[in-house]
Amino acid sequence: MFRFRDKEMADKIVQKLREMDLQITLMHVCGTHQDTLVRHGLQPLLEDVGVDIRQGPGCPVCVTTAKEIEESIALAKAGKTITVFGDMIKVPGVEESLSDAKTEGHDVRIVYGVNDAVDLADKISNEVVFIGVGFETTTPSIAVAVSRRPPKNFSLLSCHRVIPPALKAIVEMGEVRLDGLIEPGHVSTIIGSRPYEFLSEEHGIPQVIAGFEPLDLLMGVYMLAKQKEEGNARVDIEYRRVVKPEGNPTAIKVMDEVFDPADVKWRGFPTIPASGLVLSDAYQEYDARQRFEDDLAELEGKEFKEPKGCRCGEVLRGVIRSEECPLFAKTCTPTNPIGPCMVSAEGSCSILYKYSKHAEAK
Amino acid sequence: MCLAIPAKVLEISGDVATVDFGGIKKEVDVSLTDAVVGQYVIVHAGFAIQVLDEEEARETLALFDQILGGNVA
Numbered sequence: 001m002f003r004f005r006d007k008e009m010a011d012k013i014v015q016k017l018r019e020m021d022l023q024i025t026l027m028h029v030c031g032t033h034q035d036t037l038v039r040h041g042l043q044p045l046l047e048d049v050g051v052d053i054r055q056g057p058g059c060p061v062c063v064t065t066a067k068e069i070e071e072s073i074a075l076a077k078a079g080k081t082i083t084v085f086g087d088m089i090k091v092p093g094v095e096e097s098l099s100d101a102k103t104e105g106h107d108v109r110i111v112y113g114v115n116d117a118v119d120l121a122d123k124i125s126n127e128v129v130f131i132g133v134g135f136e137t138t139t140p141s142i143a144v145a146v147s148r149r150p151p152k153n154f155s156l157l158s159c160h161r162v163i164p165p166a167l168k169a170i171v172e173m174g175e176v177r178l179d180g181l182i183e184p185g186h187v188s189t190i191i192g193s194r195p196y197e198f199l200s201e202e203h204g205i206p207q208v209i210a211g212f213e214p215l216d217l218l219m220g221v222y223m224l225a226k227q228k229e230e231g232n233a234r235v236d237i238e239y240r241r242v243v244k245p246e247g248n249p250t251a252i253k254v255m256d257e258v259f260d261p262a263d264v265k266w267r268g269f270p271t272i273p274a275s276g277l278v279l280s281d282a283y284q285e286y287d288a289r290q291r292f293e294d295d296l297a298e299l300e301g302k303e304f305k306e307p308k309g310c311r312c313g314e315v316l317r318g319v320i321r322s323e324e325c326p327l328f329a330k331t332c333t334p335t336n337p338i339g340p341c342m343v344s345a346e347g348s349c350s351i352l353y354k355y356s357k358h359a360e361a362k
Numbered sequence: 363m364c365l366a367i368p369a370k371v372l373e374i375s376g377d378v379a380t381v382d383f384g385g386i387k388k389e390v391d392v393s394l395t396d397a398v399v400g401q402y403v404i405v406h407a408g409f410a411i412q413v414l415d416e417e418e419a420r421e422t423l424a425l426f427d428q429i430l431g432g433n434v435a
Contacts, residue, residue: 003423004423009426009427009430012430013426013430016430030364031364031365032364032365058364060364085407112407112408113391113407113408113409114407114408115391115408116408134364134407135364137364137366137406137411138364138406138407140394140409140411141391141394141406141407141408141409141411144391144393144394144409184364186364186365186366186404186406186411187364189366189404189411189412190411215426219426222429238422240415240418240421240422241414241415241416241418241419241422242404242412242414242415243412248394248395248411248412250393250394250395251394251411254394345365346364346365
């Protein structure tokens with residue numbers, strides 16, 4: 001129906017970019033953008049016309065901290081039924097993953113969405129803990145489920161995070177000189193374009209909210225290059241068929257009702273102010289951290305070191321590319337991942353591995 | 363996990379809609395949208411998060427075409 005993969009048009013955009021004689025570095029923060037860039041071979045095409053695109057912290061599973069993984073494992077071992085998105089299950093904690101805990105006989109179940117976890121809590125008497133991982137795309141669904149007052153044996157271990165504070169952190173850390181930001185299409189479907197405006201206004205960074213087809217991304221890059229050429233810095237929306245400037249007000253409202261902002265750590269980052277979400281006062285009874293405080297007590301104050309040699313942190317800050325990590329495709333592979341960037345379908349390492357010669361050789 | 367894909371709404375009953383992902387039918391929660399039967403919605407983790415605006419999609423392609431001076435839309 002829609003022709004967002006038109007080859008002829010893609011060639012024209014690349015030609016336009018070539019004529020602009022660019023030397024720019026951009027960042028996106030979305031695993032699905034990374035998938036499009038790698039799967040459709042856009043990265044080398046863009047590099048050839050002077051556009052270097054880095055994936056920042058746009059992978060909810062990857063930025064989940066080792067402590068949060070350990071909390072999930074501790075609750076599984078304490079006899080709770082753990083419900084979790086499939087992407088999380090193989091992420092290594094300090095010594096093991098949720099998948100290992102499942103192999104040991106603990107009750108860990110993969111769900112497609114939060115409603116599956118609520119339905120399960122309806123059917124069984126055991127405590128059902130949903131490991132809430134995800135950015136603003138995912139969080140409204142969890143907020144809706146909690147606002148409906150699920151059964152008393154349901155609880156949420158919130159590992160939810162929001163994107164704009166992380167972008168602010170990236171820009172202020174200044175490790176990578178960024179000429180523009182490609183904002184995530186589906187996070188923006190919820191929050192709209194306004195929460196990004198401060199980055200253009202205060203830091204002079206051009207931004208575009210792009211969709212996920214090859215033409216969306218190529219056009220997004222072109223729109224950023226155009227802004228830069230013309231000396232502009234604003235938030236353009238390329239993905240207009242889905243993203244409105246005001247976002248999805250119903251989703252924003254329910255998120256605001258159910259969650260409060262909190263200062264949290266992201267893997268590879270120091271604590272980022274107001275970048276996490278905890279249940280608001282009205283929904284505290286569903287907070288797994290409060291309900292199972294005793295089971296989690298031993299994790300308090302512990303230091304959780306990153307796996308030895310793993311450079312996920314630098315990959316998530318856009319400082320290095322996956323292939324620059326010495327472990328990539330050597331000791332760290334999807335079947336034996338060292339860090340989360342090789343586990344999640346949105347992780348830069350797993351995406352590169354999947355579409356590269358390593359995958360073919362398997 | 364921010365992967366979200368379009369599906370056509372076939373039937374709505376309260377907060378739940380039956381949608382069609384190109385031949386595969388599934389039930390999704392549509393309480394976050396004002397979707398009506400016949401529209402396309404963007405679905406993520408069992409929830410429709412927005413209605414896809416077909417008119418905007420056509421306009422975007424027309425705009426690309428105009429910018430690039432081609433004839434694609």
